[in-house]
Amino acid sequence: MSKQTFARLPGFRDFLPDQLAFREHIFGAWRAVSARYGFQEYDGPPLEPLDLYVEKSGEEIVGQLYHFQDKGDRDVTLRPEMTPSLARILGAHHRSMAKPIRWFSVPQLFRYERQQRGRLREHYQWNVDVIGEEGIGADVEVVAVALDGLRELGLGHDDVLARVSDRRLLTAVLLAIGVEEEKLPGAFSIIDKVERAPADHSLSRLQAEAGLDEASAASTLDLLSQGGLDGVKGRFGDRDEVATELEHIDEYFDSLEALGLGAFVEFDLRIVRGLDYYTGIVFEIFDRERKFRAVSGGGRYDRLLELVGGDPVPAVGFGMGDVVLGELLRDRELAPAHAPQIDYFIVIIGEEHRALALTIAHSQRDRGAAVQYPLREQSVRKQFVAAGNAGARKVIVLGPDEVARGHAVVRDMASGEEREAPLDELR
């Protein structure tokens, strides 16, 4: 046994056939559901100009990127997310397109994450976006696609939950509490982490970092601790700015109820989403037990195209990665078993019938059947082992006597039943 010199890079995956079959199981569900919603698939290059991300996310993103100078001295990077590429493509093309644009993609994305168990440096992400529609209908459609993608894979409302908030509502509520407008971004970024921090820590950060007074900070945390819509309605529902946003949210939930997806969604004011560019309803989908990180996240980002140099165009979308989802499916025993399968394996008894075997193989393949035959002279026993390894449903045995009579034996591998078939039918 010679030494094995090369290993793959840490944080990257090989996909052997069983792993690739699982990946395709997920991709297949994503594509099927996208099609049922009338979304069209697009793609961009995995390598993009570095500026495309710096402009949107600031210099700090560079620390997480696989970036370098190419041989033409261009600063380039493997794409860490798809939305900037989408913005770039639409910036060049959307003016001539009927709105709303309904597009999806399944790109592989790359981030140089610190090495941790279960943290990869690449993953595939289902991206679905509705572009050019500012109404709540687009928000509804997008979260419904995400949930149906999960349902298609066997996950139900006992397994997953979409937690939904609205940045416009949160803004109206914080203003009503007495937070000044310029302090909102700071407050948002602390609220984004409120679930993972002790309450007194969040309380002091809201004051020290976001600059809220003690009463506003306490009031904010109090509201978040309930999280639901009722608390908001009870305390602030009589304020016009809040009431307007509440109407939108009610319409959103009513629509999801009409779609039959009401049991999958819950309002939760603590959902903010890390990225600055969201402007309206945002959501994150988690497994109910919260054993895993978020399966999906998205929302409305009406300013994004502007940030990459395009026109202001309303947009709403989400991303769903294959890694967390794959963990969840395995956890729920929803990962299908992989077994190779072909329709026919042709067993050659005498080498003088090899040409006949090839003719039958090719003719059956042309009719759409999956066919194998031994690539060299082999014992009948070995051929039957090979047929088993290939997952052959039937074996065509070219026995000399049968062939002399213009026939072959077709054996069903599951039942063991055999019948004779005329060669003229097979070739």
Place this chain on the structure above:
Amino acid sequence: MSKQTFARLPGFRDFLPDQLAFREHIFGAWRAVSARYGFQEYDGPPLEPLDLYVEKSGEEIVGQLYHFQDKGDRDVTLRPEMTPSLARILGAHHRSMAKPIRWFSVPQLFRYERQQRGRLREHYQWNVDVIGEEGIGADVEVVAVALDGLRELGLGHDDVLARVSDRRLLTAVLLAIGVEEEKLPGAFSIIDKVERAPADHSLSRLQAEAGLDEASAASTLDLLSQGGLDGVKGRFGDRDEVATELEHIDEYFDSLEALGLGAFVEFDLRIVRGLDYYTGIVFEIFDRERKFRAVSGGGRYDRLLELVGGDPVPAVGFGMGDVVLGELLRDRELAPAHAPQIDYFIVIIGEEHRALALTIAHSQRDRGAAVQYPLREQSVRKQFVAAGNAGARKVIVLGPDEVARGHAVVRDMASGEEREAPLDELR
């Protein structure tokens, strides 16, 4: 209209939905044919250690690579070809696998080519390999897959031709001519380019660079100018070493005849393939008119796994890129027209029926139909335009009178025929 700040990198492609549909048309044919031959799909990472390629191809390959140091100071590169990744994966796994291994992949590959019209810096390549079978049967199977992939896309033997040679036969012939063994690699690399150079240029290079004497050089060129098998048989068929190789080649062509693919293949001693690692039969597939570069190339490479640190395992495979193939399909008008299509568009006459529309949409989607509805209140005229843009085959009109009677109108968009359907059937 705001400025468009960002462009994609030169040599890279965006895939808008019509372009993606064409890509999927090609990928779909590749995957369907692979499955019919019982090949299983695998994949590896687009980013690999730089050494993986330097070891096999030498330092000069680095000039064509998208390579850099990652944040962990590893020398890494975007993969320029798939075979080294396959070798790396099999090096770690093949010992426990039943042979022959029949695998395929559709990776995106990257090379920093000088900018020329029609030269891209990325392409997708169908890679098909049989690993662990040294017999000619594997060589036959592999070229047959490649040809059937082209047939599946509508190309016939009037369109494409596989030109086949055998490095072992060429070796035997050159030795018979009197070329010394150590001069063979030099001679091979000049023969590889003989078609693209004037005869006198090749003649002097065979002497000056490969070190052949004038008679051997002339004899070699004379043989190549005929190219076919008959010349070889006539002049060297009585030599044992040549006769052995000719037997293999005859078996190869007989097998392709038995498969029904004889009209697609031709022996041509001038096919050498640029890469050093081929060890036996090699082939290149061209369009018959030779308007384009090679559509596909491959052959036997029994030493490759050794070169990347693995065991010696026989292997044969090919690559077929999507770019040249796409040009050829367009040239032959075999690129299918792309039009979006959905099953139903639901027209909402009164907004009070929006919830009903959503319920019907979701129920139909759950039954597998592709469905859209207007995401906001719109005039009926605009909704019919949207239905047309979406390629709706049928429109479900929720008219107030019909809904009051528990019905909706279903209109076939092609024929214009209308029928009433009970809502209970639709939702």
